[in-house]
Structures are given as structure tokens and as C-alpha cells.
């Protein structure tokens with residue numbers, strides 16, 4: 075038996091609204107026979123009965139990203155795709171799917187805006203119309219300046235939130251496509267509510283407003299196809315009206331005011347808004363949705379007398395409640411991540427973010443839920459309901475980009491399982507359309523360094539291909555003229571002088587993330603799309619380094635939050651300097667210059683750009699030579715033998731091979747001196763365990779993982795963490811908090827240990843990009859009796875489960891069709907090469 079279990083078009087199932095002129099098809103195969111590979115395939119793409127493309131029978135084992143090769147696709151058209159596949163025994167399987175194109179740039183509509191001045195209420199744009207014929211299908215293509223949602227005849231037409239998503243709006247703005255066939259009636263009211271959102275709200279590090287523009291606006295087309303084959307189009311134009319509605323105030327940081335008693339008396343004519351349409355692109359990544367709803371766990375009355383509901387999980391989203399409350403009654407929900415050591419509601423670490431939703435009740439049975447804001451919280455303080463609160467009426471709605479979950483990891487150690495839980499929840503909390511640093515305080519920005527260290531772990535937990543494809547395009551769009559990469563993407567830190575400062579390990583996201591994505595998904599398009607961005611980053615570093623080949627300019631975040639600064643240890647007090655750790659910032663900068671150049675050379679070679687390979691190889695040689703001259707002694711000591719300094723030298727191969735052993739020994743000695751603990755920040759922490767394992771000290775890596783004293787990965791777990799914290803000591807051993815100016819309890823960066831847990835403890839890693847060739851090589855550590863988990867690759871499910879009994883290991887693996895795996899054992903043997911199927915090894 076051979077089966078095609080799934081077929082996707084550009085990673086999506088039966089998508090609508092695709093503007094890619096050459097979409098790619100991928101499928102997953104299943105077989106009841108071991109060792110199955112694909113021998114041939116054929117693809118046909120049709121419109122009605124016209125064949126636009128027939129690939130013919132292609133003898134190939136390629137089953138992912140096969141590019142459409144037919145004649146030009148038309149806008150707003152549904153295409154049928156059928157795929158046939160033969161395996162190596164010529165057993166055949168088939169599947170069909172469809173995709174529908176979007177507007178492909180042909181907008182008829184005009185941007186419309188309102189004439190309200192100084193109103194905090196969200197404008198609602200309205201159009202009423204009638205339909206007299208029978209409808210076959212109807213689509214809305216829409217976008218907004220702000221964030222919006224659509225109601226047709228009072229019902230919300232989609233389950234998406236925060237559309238059109240956050241991009242570098244002045245350069246790229248997404249539109250969405252909605253199937254509204256079922257929503258249309260004879261008489262119709264179409265409403266578009268627009269909130270400030272990222273576009274013009276109170277947002278960004280400096281808490282400004284109108285970051286991208288000062289007018290909310292909408293652009294929309296409704297295309298209706300009737301059963302008699304005729305068409306009609308409704309577009310935003312002067313005929314629309316606007317008013318305001320129940321949302322009287324809405325800001326991402328501060329929350330929402332919803333007045334259910336409000337009724338608008340009048341509607342006003344809209345104004346045509348002169349805004350470009352040339353930078354509108356179709357939705358690139360999965361939308362944000364309410365992915366799950368959590369029940370309240372407990373109602374608490376705090377010592378200060380507040381009524382607080384605990385949802386048991388730190389998360390990103392908002393709370394909904396239902397009930398019938400007296401008309402005009404005000405119910406206020408405030409959000410917090412933690413309670414203080416006395417059990418009181420703690421919001422100091424939110425800085426200026428108010429994170430407060432206020433509801434004015436209707437007097438009827440209603441659902442109360444905000445629409446255009448999100449909060450990072452585990453607890454809510456409820457005011458306006460007295461002391462008797464039915465917590466069953468409250469749900470925490472968890473919102474994030476609707477990426478597919480791809481990884482599980484479970485083991486015999488409870489605290490490590492909680493760590494894995496925290497890593498995954500850190501990702502859920504911070505993959506909300508862009509990779510944010512944190513979801514609760516007045517920040518929530520796309521910090522490049524955080525994304526860079528976490529990207530490989532992220533790709534195990536969820537399929538992040540579309541998520542990062544979109545964000546990396548914004549990174550390229552926001553790069554400075556010389557190739558500088560801003561600290562955050564989209565670049566919300568607009569600077570008066572127009573200069574774009576870049577930091578090592580942060581800006582390197584431009585190269586490291588595309589490469590990480592390529593390794594995880596095997597899709598060369600990410601390298602092609604990002605190639606010039608990657609190259610201009612290297613060229614920027616090159617020009618900063620000049621003939622010295624060392625990057626010694628600019629401000630850097632160093633080993634951000636590293637604990638090895640002298641004053642940190644002596645005073646245990648926060649100081650801004652202490653945030654960068656003690657590893658020399660220019661040492662880190664040149665180390666990353668070398669590493670990114672190395673990855674860029676690999677990229678150029680994957681894409682067959684031989685001229686660049688040659689050119690940048692020469693550059694790389696010069697960097698390495700300069701680095702060694704500047705930072706190593708002739709006998710292989712580093713001038714910067716901090717934990718992070720040594721980790722970078724080893725990880726990036728900056729030193730001669732013969733010196734690695736000595737450096738590793740000194741690294742281990744340093745860890746022992748620190749009581750078997752790390753003192754690394756963002757940069758070092760992600761390489762710590764991988765480098766130890768790869769250099770023969772897997773046991774030390776294991777001990778670091780199992781450490782529970784501060785600082786360690788498990789310390790927050792012992793303090794009841796349900797997400798990854800920004801700092802190793804967000805809550806100190808005595809129960810007091812770190813400096814509230816920077817103390818988020820939902821920052822995924824230190825969750826980067828997840829990559830090593832999947833690769834080394836579970837033992838799944840890729841040999842060829844996309845896991846076409848897999849390495850299964852679990853490396854047990856003391857105290858773990860068993861580990862099991864899986865990774866859903868683009869080919870299918872890779873499963874591993876192992877048990878340790880004494881010195882005997884029993885290992886079960888499953889390998890997807892069309893892949894092969896090298897199985898390695900903890901004693902160093904790499905014995906078996908297996909094809910698809912299930913295997914047991916003792």
C-alpha cells in the first residue's frame with residue numbers, strides 16, 4: 075500500500091488568495107512497507123477542463139517544493155491539482171487538491187478613511203447592498219491601515235485576529251482573502267472595524283503614536299460570482315459610510331474599552347484616502363487565531379483585597395467571559411504574569427502598558443471579549459463583580475500565529491518536561507505575527523537577537539517556514555542602505571538621525587535565520603529570497619571591519635544579560651552595564667562576522683553562485699586570520715576566556731583544531747568554578763550544551779541541564795514558571811523580583827536549549843536539509859531513564875523513543891517514506907543506515 079497522506083501548496087492546505095505566480099507543491103507519503111522511496115511523480119494542474127500544466131512522468135524522488143511549470147496563472151481563479159506518485163516497486167498512489175489565486179495586484183477599490191478627529195473610538199466603515207441573484211461564490215479581498223475585522227450581517231466572517239498583520243507597512247502591507255459565500259443574503263450590511271494596532275497606536279520602545287501614519291483606512295473588494303456566470307464587484311469608494319461602535323478605545327499595550335450600551339446615532343460619508351496600492355501583497359504567513367481556550371483554575375482574594383483569577387498558565391491573548399450583568403455596569407479586567415511574594419497582584423514589570431480591558435455591560439446575556447488587543451498574563455484582577463465570581467464563566471483565549479505543531483519531547487524527568495512545556499508556551503506567547511521579545515510590557519517588538527537564538531528550537535516545535543519567510547522579508551525591507559540590520563523588525567525604533575544601528579548576534583539574524591530555515595525545511599526559496607539581504611549584511615560588516623577584518627565599531631548588546639560582570643556578582647544589583655555580560659563586545663562582533671560569513675558561503679554554494687563562493691571564502695580566511703592574531707595567543711589561549719568567549723571560539727571554529735581540547739577543558743573548569751553553573755547571557759546560553767556535547771563533555775551538558783540552583787534552566791521551573799523568563803533570576807531565591815524595568819516572565823530566548831534537547835537527548839537531527847536524510851543519535855544523560863518524542867518533518871513523522879535499563883539501551887524509531895536515516899548509538903557506533911519504516915534496536 076502506498077498513500078499520499080497530505081498535499082500542500084506553498085505549505086498550505088487548499089489555499090485561497092495565493093499571489094505567487096509559481097506556487098510549489100509538496101506531499102507526504104505513507105507506506106506499509108519498509109524502505110519505500112518515491113521513484114516517479116506526475117502533476118497536472120487544470121482550470122475547469124483545460125490543462126495548464128502537465129509535468130509528464132518525472133523520474134525523481136523529489137516530493138517537496140515542486141514548482142508549478144505551466145502557463146501564467148490568472149487572478150481570482152481556482153485551479154485543480156492532481157498528483158500521481160509511484161514508489162520503487164511501482165506501486166501507485168494519487169491525490170488531488172486545489173488552490174485559488176488572489177487579486178494578483180489588480181485592485182479596483184480605493185482606500186477610504188474617516189473624518190473623525192481626536193476620537194479614541196474605532197471607526198466602523200459600512201456598506202449596505204442587496205443581491206437579487208443566486209450566488210455561486212463570493213470572496214472579499216481586504217486590508218487596512220490599522221488592524222481590522224469584518225462583519226457581514228452582524229456575524230464575524232473569519233476567525234482571524236490582528237489582520238492585516240504587522241509588516242513594514244510603508245514598504246509591504248498584506249491583504250487577506252475571505253470566502254464569504256455563506257454569509258451573503260438578499261439584504262446585506264458589511265462592516266469593517268479598524269483599530270490603531272501597530273500602524274498608528276501607542277506603540278514601540280519609545281511609546282509613540284502614529285508610527286506609520288495617522289489615519290485609519292480600509293481597502294476592500296467583494297467579488298460575487300452568480301450561478302448564471304455573471305459577476306458583480308463591490309469596492310470601497312465614496313458610497314461607503316462610517317460611524318463608531320461599541321469599541322470606544324483600543325490599544326495593543328493598554329487594552330480596550332467596550333461599551334455594550336453604545337448605539338451610534340449617525341453615519342457619515344467616508345473620504346477617499348490617497349495611499350499607495352503598489353506595496354500590497356497577499357497574506358504571507360498563517361493568520362493569528364484563538365488557538366485554544368483555557369479554563370480558570372482558581373479564584374483568589376489577595377492580601378490587598380483584590381479578586382484575582384488564576385488561569386494556571388502564563389500566556390498571550392485575552393480573557394472572555396459570559397453573563398448577564400446590569401445595564402451600564404463596569405467590569406474591569408487587569409492582567410498580570412505573576413503575584414508577588416505576598417500573593418498580591420504584580421504589574422510593575424509591565425512598565426507603562428496598562429493591559430486593562432473595561433466592559434460596560436448591556437443588561438443582556440452577552441459574551442465580553444476584546445478584539446484588537448492582547449496581553450501577556452496568567453492572572454487577571456476583576457473589578458466590578460464584587461467578591462462572588464463564577465470562574466466557570468471565564469476563559470483565557472490563547473492567541474498566536476496558527477503554525478502547525480511539529481515537535482514533542484517527553485522524558486522521565488518531571489522538571490525537564492515542565493521546561494519543555496515552558497519553551498513551547500514561550501513560543502506560543504511570542505509568535506504572534508512577528509517574533510516578539512515578550513508579550514506583556516510596553517515593548518513586544520521583533521528583536522532580532524532573540525529570534526536568532528531561538529529560531530532552530532522554534533522550527534522543532536512548530537512549522538515556522540511561512541512565519542519566518544514573512545518576517546525575513548520585512549528584515550530585508552528594513553535594512554539600511556549599507557546593509558545594516560535594525561535591532562527590531564519591523565523597525566519600530568524610528569530614529570531622528572535616520573541611522574540604522576546594528577548589533578552583533580542581533581543583526582546576524584539576517585544570515586543565521588534563513589540558513590536555519592533552509593536546514594529545517596529544505597526549501598531553497600528562503601535562501602533565494604534572502605540572498606541579497608544576507609549578502610548586504612556581510613558587506614556591511616566588511617565595510618565596518620575594513621582592512622583589519624575585525625568588527626570593532628558601533629554599540630552592541632554583547633552577551634545580553636550575561637551574569638559574569640564583576641559588579642553583578644558583588645552587588646547582585648541591576649545596572650545597565652551589567653546587562654551585556656563581560657565578554658568583550660568586539661570579540662563577539664568579530665566572531666559573528668566570521669560565522670555569518672561562513673553561513674553565507676554555504677548559502678552561495680547551495681545556490682550555485684560560484685563567484686560569490688570564491689570571493690567570500692577569501693574574506694572568511696582574512697577574518698579568521700585577523701581574529702586569531704587579535705584574540706588568541708600562539709599557544710591557543712583566548713584573550714577572552716569567559717564562558718561565552720570560549721563557546722563562540724569552539725562553536726564557530728575560530729581557533730585551530732589543536733587548541734580546541736585545551737579551550738574545552740578550560741570551559742569546563744570555568745563551569746565547575748561557578749558551581750556547575752552557567753553565567754552566560756543570550757549569546758552564550760544557546761551554545762553551551764551543544765558545544766559541550768560536541769566536544770566530548772555531554773555529561774557536563776547534562777549536569778547543567780539538571781542544575782536547579784539559580785542560574786539554571788530549571789531554577790525558574792522550581793519557582794513555578796510556566797513559560798521561559800527573560801532573566802535567569804526574574805524571581806530571586808528569596809521571592810523578590812529583579813528590576814521591573816526589564817523582567818518579563820515570557821521571553822523565549824533562553825528556551826534555545828530546546829534545540830539541543832531535540833537533537834541530543836531525543837536524538838533527531840537533519841543530515842540533509844528538510845530531513846531528507848536524518849540522523850537518529852540519542853545521547854542519554856544521568857538520571858534520564860527514557861525519552862520519547864517526534865518531529866513532523868516536511869516528509870512526515872520522525873519518531874524516537876528510548877529506554878535505558880542499566881547500561882542497555884532500547885531504541886525505537888520511525889522514519890518517513892522517501893527518507894533515510896543514520897542510526898547512531900551512545901557508545902559512538904554509527905551502525906545502521908535505514909530507510910522508511912519502524913525499527914527497534916537493542
Ligand code: BGC
Nearest residue numbers: 511512517521523524631634
Ligand atoms: C528586549 C530583549 C532584547 C534586548 C536588546 C530588551 O528590551 O526585551 O529581549 O533583545 O532588549 O538588548
